[in-house]
Amino acid sequence: MRVASLVTAAVLALTLTVASASASTSTHAQASGGTLTFCSYITYPPEEFYQGTKPAGSDIDIGTEIAKRMGKTAKFDNTGFDGIIAALLAKKCDAIISGMNDTAARRKQVNFVDYLSVGQSLMVKKGNPAHITNLSSLAGRTVSVEVGTTNKDFLDQESKKLQKQGKKAIKVQAFPKDTDAAAALKTGRVNAYFGDSPVVAYYIGKDPSFAFAGSPVNPIPVGIAIRKSDTATFTGVKKAVNAMYTDGTMKRILAKWKMSAFAIKT
Numbered sequence: 001m002r003v004a005s006l007v008t009a010a011v012l013a014l015t016l017t018v019a020s021a022s023a024s025t026s027t028h029a030q031a032s033g034g035t036l037t038f039c040s041y042i043t044y045p046p047e048e049f050y051q052g053t054k055p056a057g058s059d060i061d062i063g064t065e066i067a068k069r070m071g072k073t074a075k076f077d078n079t080g081f082d083g084i085i086a087a088l089l090a091k092k093c094d095a096i097i098s099g100m101n102d103t104a105a106r107r108k109q110v111n112f113v114d115y116l117s118v119g120q121s122l123m124v125k126k127g128n129p130a131h132i133t134n135l136s137s138l139a140g141r142t143v144s145v146e147v148g149t150t151n152k153d154f155l156d157q158e159s160k161k162l163q164k165q166g167k168k169a170i171k172v173q174a175f176p177k178d179t180d181a182a183a184a185l186k187t188g189r190v191n192a193y194f195g196d197s198p199v200v201a202y203y204i205g206k207d208p209s210f211a212f213a214g215s216p217v218n219p220i221p222v223g224i225a226i227r228k229s230d231t232a233t234f235t236g237v238k239k240a241v242n243a244m245y246t247d248g249t250m251k252r253i254l255a256k257w258k259m260s261a262f263a264i265k266t
Contacts, residue, residue, distance in 0.1 A: 036067040036233075039079040039093035043177040044146070046202040046257045047099040048076075058198075058257040062115065063097045065249060066224075069240040080176070082148030085109055088225060094233050095226045099196060101150040102223035112223030113238045115250070116262045119216035120151055121200040123185060123193040125209060130191040132213045140168035141191040144181035147174040151194050154218055185210070196222075198259045205258070221264075 042048045048057040067074035102112040145152045159170035175181040185193045197216045204210045226234045244250040
């Protein structure tokens with residue numbers, strides 16, 4: 001029967017009201033309580049990855065220190081990168097720390113506290129069998145990237161430029177996980193991988209069958225994303241990042257993960 005009795009309807013209404021109040025309290029507690037929740041796609045070493053079941057990496061260390069300085073405990077929710085801003089706007093987390101580039105398009109939705117300046121690099125198999133040396137040499141080649149990233153957007157734009165010059169397009173293959181994009185190069189499914197320079201350096205350090213191709217390109221600020229309406233979190237995060245640069249904490253964290261070259265020049 002699709003029409004509930006009056007008693008059943010009343011009980012249902014009361015239940016929904018209590019649930020709604022509980023959800024509202026939970027959201028408020030997350031914003032102002034003892035936990036600072038970060039959305040982070042934990043598949044991007046050395047910035048964020050799992051060591052066993054525990055998140056690790058430079059972003060994890062940085063986020064943990066920021067929360068500590070704000071009098072809170074850091075929590076990291078593994079969130080797919082292509083939906084990570086939507087998750088923040090839906091208040092599933094308080095901020096995003098996930099190697100996210102601070103771009104004009106993203107600033108229309110969120111505010112950023114920049115903490116790194118990172119270029120992108122090409123990675124190839126050792127010996128560079130496809131003879132890839134720069135972006136122009138990608139014409140007609142297949143390149144892997146992580147889905148939803150500015151790296152993919154950048155390659156798509158470069159592909160259009162090459163086509164206007166009468167050259168072949170870049171065959172960009174996007175993968176849900178960055179580790180899958182790197183694995184595609186390992187198995188020969190693509191000619192090159194394109195990602196943030198510290199990530200490429202990490203992969204090469206872990207696997208001698210990989211190598212850099214050419215010089216880093218397109219340096220872009222990397223920032224912690226925060227909802228535009230959440231001025232308290234923005235102010236707290238910005239103050240913490242500035243203090244970490246001033247007292248040398250940021251320098252120590254980046255050195256630990258071999259990312260010193262990507263510190264913001266202050």
